[in-house]
Amino acid sequence: MLDRLSPQAPDPLLALIRLHAADPREDKIDLGVGVYRTEEGATPVFRAIKAAEQRLVDEQDSKSYLGPEGDIGFVNALMPYIFGADATMGGRLAGMQTPGGTGAVRLAVALAQKAGVRRIHMGVPSWPNHAQIMADISLEVATFDHANPDGIANLDAVLTAIRSAGPDEAILLHGCCHNPTGVDYTLDQWAAIAEAIAETGVFLIIDSAYQGLGAGLEEDAAGMRLVLAKMPEALIAYSCDKNFGMYRDRVGALYMLAETPAGLDAITSNANALARASWSMPPDHGAAAVRLILRDPDLTKVWLTELDEMRGRMRQVRAALAAAGTAGRIDLTPLGTQNGLFSVVPVSKEEVVRLREEHGIYMAASGRINIAGLTMANLPKFVAALAEVTG
Ligand code: LMR
Numbered sequence: 001m002l003d004r005l006s007p008q009a010p011d012p013l014l015a016l017i018r019l020h021a022a023d024p025r026e027d028k029i030d031l032g033v034g035v036y037r038t039e040e041g042a043t044p045v046f047r048a049i050k051a052a053e054q055r056l057v058d059e060q061d062s063k064s065y066l067g068p069e070g071d072i073g074f075v076n077a078l079m080p081y082i083f084g085a086d087a088t089m090g091g092r093l094a095g096m097q098t099p100g101g102t103g104a105v106r107l108a109v110a111l112a113q114k115a116g117v118r119r120i121h122m123g124v125p126s127w128p129n130h131a132q133i134m135a136d137i138s139l140e141v142a143t144f145d146h147a148n149p150d151g152i153a154n155l156d157a158v159l160t161a162i163r164s165a166g167p168d169e170a171i172l173l174h175g176c177c178h179n180p181t182g183v184d185y186t187l188d189q190w191a192a193i194a195e196a197i198a199e200t201g202v203f204l205i206i207d208s209a210y211q212g213l214g215a216g217l218e219e220d221a222a223g224m225r226l227v228l229a230k231m232p233e234a235l236i237a238y239s240c241d242k243n244f245g246m247y248r249d250r251v252g253a254l255y256m257l258a259e260t261p262a263g264l265d266a267i268t269s270n271a272n273a274l275a276r277a278s279w280s281m282p283p284d285h286g287a288a289a290v291r292l293i294l295r296d297p298d299l300t301k302v303w304l305t306e307l308d309e310m311r312g313r314m315r316q317v318r319a320a321l322a323a324a325g326t327a328g329r330i331d332l333t334p335l336g337t338q339n340g341l342f343s344v345v346p347v348s349k350e351e352v353v354r355l356r357e358e359h360g361i362y363m364a365a366s367g368r369i370n371i372a373g374l375t376m377a378n379l380p381k382f383v384a385a386l387a388e389v390t391g
Helices: 012-022 047-059 072-083 100-114 128-136 155-164 187-200 217-228 261-278 285-295 297-324 349-359 379-390
Strands: 093-099 119-124 140-145 169-174 203-208 234-239 251-257 342-344 368-370
Touching (some): 072 093, 072 234, 100 261, 128 140, 140 155, 203 217
Antiparallel strands (some): 342 368
């Protein structure tokens, strides 16, 4: 049987990790997979996480099973940060823990499919794994352009997609820090999107994987909250892998918004059944550490400071890129106002290969760069190489 399988190409983003590691050049620059790096190029464990993990080692008294919903204390402690003061939206919102943001997205689209969704509208470019997940569960995808060439979100395209959607269709939107473009909707654009979705009844799925890495925790959630306030129902996939630096520990959650509090039971029980059949229950450790942080005001303060430091460094890199103006034919100024870990520089696949082979600069074939891979020290080399390759 297994002879019938044909080899699959490795995931291009994950393949870059290996390519970069094998490059002996000391001045190589990794702008590939989305992990935060300090000015020294490190991806350290957060101080708040270290302290919470120590406490877990000292105080955790059992590793016995939880359930498909995972650590509900973690899920509930996060809610005010994501959804604001009325965290349960009048008792209509409940969540469950998932293995990372990917687990949450996978569960969200599988749940939507089980409820009858046949097609998902998605802005492109998007995180490549979105399309891979949809293909894996045989869910049809319809695409629209996320951003205009001038680096502004394409409101007309998303509104047209919403208005063209049929009754068994959904739309997937990024909550903030759009991956890969860094181009987020403005609050006015979110308001127009909310109105269009409310009028047409298209089903809404939001992927929020970078809250706090754009303009601030509250600011990054504002658009999503605005649209959710108008929704009778929605699914929100959430990741703590970036804003708590928990990448390999896989810390995520799926939140489900029902039309009425009474409607939540049926929805969450279906999500639990899907999780049980997929991974039974999520890994506990990372979520337990996040719960300890969010329940302890002192640790919360440490975490928020670390998040501010991350965001501040990325804004500094963005400002320096924008100040560089142009590199060859590339206008770098829009990167200054974009958000989060990523932006796209409009280079060809051949230019991406030249940047890698001639300059040791690693980025996705799409031209996506991880802003946190740049430092004040290596940024001039990046700009010069970009100028040379595209000049
Ligand atoms: C990325 O886009 O680089 C991250 O979300 C990591 C991943 O899993 O692809």
